Amino acid sequence: MDVLSAAERVGFAKRDQTRFEGLDGKTDLRLPEDAEELLAYCGVHPADRDAMLAARPDPDRDPEWWAITAALAGEVERDLDLALPPTGFKGWPAVPGDASPVGLFAAAWALLANLQRVRELQAQRGVPEPVTVSTVAALGGVMQTHRHIFGCAGVGLMPLWSPPLRFRGTDYEIGRHAFTRTQLGMGDGVSGYVLSLHIPPSGRLDAQESEESVATAVESFKRWYPEEPIAGLVCHSWLLDPQLAEYLRPDSNIMRFQSRFDILPQLPSEDPAEGDRELMRLGLHLPVPEDQLTDEDLDNVPQDTTLQRAFVKHLRAGGHWYGRTGMLKTWS
Template identity: 80%
Template sequence: MDVLSAAERVGFAERDRERFVGWGTGPQLPENAEELMEYCGVAEADRREMLAARPDPDRDPEWWAITSAMAGEVEQELGRPIPPTGFRGWPAVPRDTSAVGLFAGAWALLASLPRLRELHSERGVPESVTVATVAALGGVMQTHRHLFGRAGVGLMPLWSPPLRFRGTDYEIGRHAFTRTELGMGDGVSGHVLSMHIPPIGPLDAQQSEESVATAVESFRRWYPEEPIAGLVCHSWLLDPQLAEYLRPESNIIRFQSRFDLLPLLPPDDPTEGDRELMRLGLHLAVPPHPLTEEDLAAVPQDTTLRRAFVSHLRAGRHWYLRTGMLKGWS
């Protein structure tokens, strides 16, 4: 069964089905799956449920085709940085999806792990960095269970995990860094590292600075053919409106002070930043519909950030994803 037909049959919307165009087929699912899951930091309960939801080509032909196609994209892009045109993450699966569908993305990533480990070894990446990087799989499963009360990874769009398992994104200390090509309208003009802030604890300033310093030195050794022109961050954390609510000495405001902001490009969807802050900053499930007063009333008011989120939206305003260039990184 071809992947586009499979995606239509399991209920992906037309826009999401377009994401599957051009994908090949990936490596076979591993026989030592439980061992690889443990390597990726997958909790025991999630390992059991994932093993029970292993796709079968005869029983689950649609999800088998989709899983194979996702693994095929990882294989096809192995070792490549994000191009100037960007990367669109894997779409969330339909809400009524079976357990097999909820774990399809996880199986695709797990199938790609052996080749990723070979790539890291060839590039001189320490195994400690590999382990920290692929632990994103276990982390996503924990977040998925927390947000939706169901095991799996599929109800959230997956952006970082596919990049990690293809050797594009690495977790080094407090931050993750994505190898990204810089385009100036005529092909590739240089290379930057895109910084991310995984939800692994406080955004400590010293840990952040150490992470950046280690990453710059490491990528210069691992990818000498990609000289670093700068470090960039695109995040709700850089929205200067946060300074209206947070103390100047807070970790978030101190983090913002290290960047030169680029001008705001109005998003096509003005609620994009609201939804990202709710999901990534507040660690709450984002409803499939525009946020209502009822949704805002359900947000716990136990932190300054959560109180700021609600009062800001009730005032008729929006939060924004902002882009900044790190100062003095070299």
């Protein structure tokens, strides 16, 4: 079964079906026999581990999800060790809300099928194994977040951006931050490389830990990828929205982090609520509606933290939140 037909049959929306265009399923897809051991390596909690093992796709029993798993696994293998192109990466779409347990774990199986390849690749590059372990532990982290937000095991009910890049050797977690090897496109072709900096949801954003993470990453990538000289570090995040200064203390961790960047001019957005949903999902760790947030959605946001209160107050006043892009001022 081809992947586009499979995506339609399991109920992906038309706009999400397009994400599978151009992907060929791996006809030789082999899921690892030592999956339980590999999931432990990826930091997956035993409860999520058991749920995933029970939802192992089968080509005869689950032909649609097998085709989707094979296509996603093939994409990861195809792009192994490649830096992100200037056009970026379109994340894997969330599965339909009524997906079976097999569907909820399909993307996780696609990642696990490539774990051994990325481990071998990073060992050849000289990447210390603790860095590899921290990097692929994103799979366990996503499962914990999925269970927290949706109340069920899996990875499928939210879009996946970072995990596919982690399992192809493009994105690494080093200390407090993750860093994506990214091509810089200016004019005709690739003109250099930057590191795209991300903030995994792993606790408070300590300034010293952040600075140490950046310094370690810069020196490490010089050794691991000498053919990709670093021209700068860039970050795109709701954390860089200057409007946060209206609600947070100047000495808060978020504002101290923001002050380290030169914020680029804001680009027009086709969807003004996109940043609202991003902050709700990544900053507040709450379920996110597909469309603009309603008064009922805002009523359900807890009001225990300054950020939670700021989120609701700003939207009730008619504003929106935005993901903004910044260049790190000092990094070498």
